[in-house]
Amino acid sequence: MKIKSYFARTVEDAVAQAREELGPDAMLVKSRRAEAEARELGDYEVVFAAGGSAERPMPAPHVPDRLSTDVAELKRELEGMRRTLTRSAFAPSQWLTSSPEASEAYAELTANEVAPELAREIVQAAAGAQTSNFAGALAEELESRILVEPLAGRGEQRPRIVALVGPPGSGKTATLVKLAVSLGLAARRPALLLSADTYRVAAAEQLRAYAAILGVGFSVLETVASLAQAIEENRGKELIFIDTPGFGCADLDHAAPLAAFLASRADIDTQLVLPCSMKTVDLARAADLFERFQPRRLIFTRLDETGSYGSMLNESARTGRPISFLANGQRIPEDLEVASKGRISRLIFARRTELALTAA
Ligand SMILES: Nc1nc2c(ncn2[C@@H]2O[C@H](COP(=O)(O)OP(=O)(O)OP(=O)(O)O)[C@@H](O)[C@H]2O)c(=O)[nH]1
Numbered sequence: 001m002k003i004k005s006y007f008a009r010t011v012e013d014a015v016a017q018a019r020e021e022l023g024p025d026a027m028l029v030k031s032r033r034a035e036a037e038a039r040e041l042g043d044y045e046v047v048f049a050a051g052g053s054a055e056r057p058m059p060a061p062h063v064p065d066r067l068s069t070d071v072a073e074l075k076r077e078l079e080g081m082r083r084t085l086t087r088s089a090f091a092p093s094q095w096l097t098s099s100p101e102a103s104e105a106y107a108e109l110t111a112n113e114v115a116p117e118l119a120r121e122i123v124q125a126a127a128g129a130q131t132s133n134f135a136g137a138l139a140e141e142l143e144s145r146i147l148v149e150p151l152a153g154r155g156e157q158r159p160r161i162v163a164l165v166g167p168p169g170s171g172k173t174a175t176l177v178k179l180a181v182s183l184g185l186a187a188r189r190p191a192l193l194l195s196a197d198t199y200r201v202a203a204a205e206q207l208r209a210y211a212a213i214l215g216v217g218f219s220v221l222e223t224v225a226s227l228a229q230a231i232e233e234n235r236g237k238e239l240i241f242i243d244t245p246g247f248g249c250a251d252l253d254h255a256a257p258l259a260a261f262l263a264s265r266a267d268i269d270t271q272l273v274l275p276c277s278m279k280t281v282d283l284a285r286a287a288d289l290f291e292r293f294q295p296r297r298l299i300f301t302r303l304d305e306t307g308s309y310g311s312m313l314n315e316s317a318r319t320g321r322p323i324s325f326l327a328n329g330q331r332i333p334e335d336l337e338v339a340s341k342g343r344i345s346r347l348i349f350a351r352r353t354e355l356a357l358t359a360a
């Protein structure tokens with residue numbers, strides 16, 4: 001705040017001077033007759049205060065301090081790095097322009113929902129292969145990244161025990177029955193169906209009906225203790241198939257005991273059933289949700305309901321889990337096949353395969 005005295009012949013003149021200089025908001029602090037020694041300046045003195053509370057505060061000019069300058073600088077650098085990384089990972093322009101067949105292959109893979117980073121890796125490896133057969137190198141690179149293990153059960157262990165887990169409606173029960181028919185009945189191996197799906201009313205009834213049609217044993221188990229006991233009592237069987245409820249994000253608390261049980265049993269082959277028609281991000285999310293079951297293999301269903309198959313490759317590569325079986329329809333047991341690198345690669349490169357067959 002600024003305090004200043006004004007001297008004039010009259011108080012009014014002194015006030016006028018002050019107002020002129022300090023503006024209308026200046027505040028009169030006091031007025032008095034001037035001291036004798038100041039009298040030559042004027043007979044009256046008025047003291048005015050300006051600034052501070054008496055004056056409208058001026059917005060403080062923005063002077064960036066050191067810290068905010070550094071932060072802004074860092075932000076700029078990070079943004080630059082992010083752009084460079086995104087460009088090198090996803091923009092084909094930098095590494096594809098030299099080869100039309102490479103850019104075509106990249107476009108084909110990503111159109112089939114192969115993750116861009118994975119597609120780039122495959123195409124670059126194929127382009128770098130010392131061969132004139134780019135198409136062959138491409139298929140080879142793709143197939144080397146598909147893990148398959150068309151098996152049910154853990155090693156030589158008998159009985160072979162398979163549990164299917166997965167999101168609601170992914171096709172667990174239908175696939176379980178398909179497996180029971182093709183691995184059990186068709187091979188005349190005594191099988192047993194167990195349902196741990198007491199979660200929804202009548203869920204187990206669907207499986208009970210199938211068991212009756214197939215003429216195989218069936219039980220519904222309410223707890224993991226009774227499930228363990230049922231397995232123990234059926235050691236003489238060759239195959240035991242366990243159906244589980246479709247757990248969603250909201251039901252994970254209910255899933256905990258069963259998840260802990262299946263994850264802890266070295267003799268149970270827990271397989272994760274995922275619909276191939278699911279969006280890649282949702283598929284990854286569902287797979288992460290089922291991590292707690294520690295599934296060993298992946299089964300993809302609903303191949304008949306989609307035209308892009310890259311998600312199988314993405315998920316297998318991302319989780320490091322092999323694919324065991326593929327389901328491509330509702331018919332039991334026909335619409336189930338064992339997974340193979342060639343089959344998945346052909347599905348992903350459907351158009352390329354078609355063209356090659358037409359040319360042949
Ligand atoms: N089109 C198609 N339908 C399928 C496939 N697999 C299963 N289904 C159908 O999808 C529906 C649900 O299948 P379920 O086997 O009951 O699925 P689930 O995972 O057991 O479902 P919840 O127990 O409710 O979690 C049924 O109508 C099946 O016939 C497939 O590969 N293709």
Ligand SMILES: [Mg+2]
Nearest residue numbers: 172173244246
């Ligand atoms: Mg079911």
